Amino acid sequence: MSAVLEVSGLKTHFFTHAGVVKAVDGVDFTVSKGEVMGLVGESGSGKSITGFSILGLIDQPGRIVEGSIKFNGDEIANAPEKKLKTLRGNRISMIFQDPMMTLNPVLRVDTQMIEAILAHEKVSKQTAWERSRDALGLVGIPSPEERLQAYPHQLSGGMRQRVAIATAFLNKPDLIIADEPTTALDVTIQAQIIHEAQKLTKQTGTAMIWITHDLAVVAGLAERISVMYAGRIVEQGGIDDVIDRPLHPYTVGLLGSVPTANRRGKRLFQIEGMTPNMLALPKGCAFGPRCHARSEACNQQPPVENIDRRSLRCFNPQPAAKVVK
Amino acid sequence: MSDVTSDTALAAAKSAKVETPFQRFRAEFFESKIATVALGVFLIIVLLAILAPWITPQNPYDLAQVSVMDGRLPPGSEAFDGYTMWLGSDGSGRDLYSAILYGLRISLTVGLASGVIALLIGMAIGLIAAYAGGRIEAFIMRIVDLQLSFPASLVALMMVAALGKGVDKIILALVIAQWAYYARTVRATALVERGKEYVEAAQCLGISRSRVVFRHILPNCMAPLIVVGTVQTASAISLEATLSFLGVGLPQTEPSIGVLIANGFEYMLSGRYWISVFPGVALLLTVVSINLVGDHLRDVLNPRLRK
């Protein structure tokens, strides 16, 4: 399997007045062609910043301070803006959390879709319009011609997110980064959107990074999963391995403490304790203050280890038996 | 990179030392060089105006001290009485330096008095609206909006057209032109405070409206009122000068800076620039320094801009 994206040692920091926020602090992962990878973690753990780093969309006072991002074997971390522009929306697309905020309120849907094509290809407006219409049809929007003439506020939330998904697939990208695309939607719409997205990735062979704070969402969608905490990936592996036998105490917490044989479809549980203050992370393991399995060793930074078909950052992996109360 | 880090760490440490809100406010205010200089300039102007009778060579409105023979002398000329007129003299022989300091007394008095009165009235009306709520509030705010849809300068002009000349009438005109800005400011705070959960909770607990008004709205509208007050006072000074320049503000017997500039206007086209320009510079320094202070106050006091 060839890798579409290889991220290694990625560090993206924000140099604020109050101090340095290490939003992404040494992240490694690979996404293969046609694969869906779930990137999971509580709010503020650095998921979005990881996604924006890939697209080179980190603004002041932040920047990528270290690491490599290889897209189809080509280094794109801190690449010139000109090069990144030819990738964005073309080879790598992004879908944002809130379609109300991301679609420009004063531009019609057709304008916003057609421009995405014309930015990368010299085709006639008519051709671009037809492609936009077909793309809307593909994501299950009825009477797409009419919808193209609408302003974003005239569409429902689910409809808007479908427009965003259709736009993401317009240029047949190799990779789509979907940043919590269903968080703002209610549960039934959420299921439909996930279904459409899954269908399209299968059809087109597009790889996808699906960012969410809800493990249940990626459980049925992703092949692999990366769990992120305070700027680092703490556990990464095949979806079945991680969901059925979580090793990191944080993953265990995310899954909830009930030992069911199959946890798929379970809602996220609130983990005890506060999400960490990114300006004052504890010494050693960042999860330490909230961790039940904490030991003396945890005052050191846990290294990445490869055990049980996954990579893990924890001194005290949780054997499956221990999950049972 | 490490420079940046240590710098910001240092700044953080510095600001951590500052304790009371007032101390923090003071520290943040004086962080801006421009604002500090502006405040200094304004205080000097006020001081000069207060001390005018003791630090000027002439009382420009005591006819016994003014000689027509000194008329229109360029800057640096020697007066009949022997002192040097560093800024020259005006058409009727007044020393401009003296005239400007005396003029500042009038301009500042009118500006500050109308600013303070308008603030008190506007604040009272705003608070009454917030206290009464419902229809009374809606009615008051409608009037405020209506008045604000006309520029203050036009309202003031209309008022002086109706009222006539004089210090008291100008102050009244300026107050009428400006109270609505303060009322709107109070109203904005009231809306924010009411939106906050704790006020809702307070109301649910049956705590009186006056408590909401005096414990929540009043303290919180002070900072924005101060900012609006600074800017409006500058604008009042400028407005009075404008009206006086147009001949519809203060009479010749109350020669504010605007009157001085108007008197010099007729000489300007013939090249005797100083009669208008020097009073103009004094006006400029006053208004700009107040505005710069106000502008910086806005940044310092605006919690939204706070990190």
Add this chain to the structure above:
Amino acid sequence: MTVFIIRRMLQALLVVFLMSVIVFFGVNIVGDPVYMLVSPDADQADIEAAIARLGLDRPIWEQYWLFLKGAAQGDLGNSFIFGEPALKLILHHMPATMELAFSALILAIVIGIPLGLYAGLYPDSRISKGIMAASIFGFSLPTFWVGLMLIMLFAVELRWVPATGRGDLGSFLGFQSSLFTLDGLSHLFLPALNLALLKISLAIRLTRAGVREAMGQDYVKYARAKGLSTRRIILVHVMKNIMIPVVTVMGLEFGSLIGFSVVTETIFAWPGMGKLLIDAILQLDRPVVVAYLMIIVLFFVLINLIVDILYSILDPRVRLQDQGA
């Protein structure tokens, strides 16, 4: 849309009516109507005749009714100085004022918006800081003082343009205006610039604030993620959003330009209705003052109405809200 316009018009009518009440009762209760409406040279017999003619011996409601009837027929009294109907006098001076205010508005938009755009896009550059400092000055400097300096610099010292008065009028499409002759333009330049100064500062600030806010919005990040050119993002995505509030406020400022033109016209001896007003006040020509007041009120209400309608055309959200309501 039609419903929207009709409702706004009814509201405007109500405001005009209310203002006529205020003006009328203001003049009659705050001021002395005899003093206000009879020439100061009048003797006792004249005054008594005027009291009878004006119906001042009748109940106030009846007086108001007479005033309203007169006003509705365009009769606001005769000028003491010119002996002509005050309204006619004002309408005669109106084109010069309109021309001045319109030119100032155009100058403000043409100069202010690009400067504000630059300052918003590069907030930390030296040029932007210079622009912002200049705009603070633009706000603080009294218009009349700037006018004096402009005359001194450009007319007295440099002798580039004439100091005062209105130049030759040209005719174009039936419009008489000094915009159409060189002499006219040279006379217009200084007063228009003088009047525009405050609004240039306003346009700079509004645009800058709008740009800075818009640049932080998700829709800009999304547009960047689509790989659009910076040019398109700024000119289409950002500017289209900003133009709505900026155009609204600038449009509303047209009224204030007419108001401020009182000062500029006096300094530059521009024969508009502002200069007419000051002359009228100084010569105690009260019917002209009252007529000016009524005209200006009508004017402001009309401008508010037009801006509201314009706003609803520019911003699709306003229209929809109104349809929903």
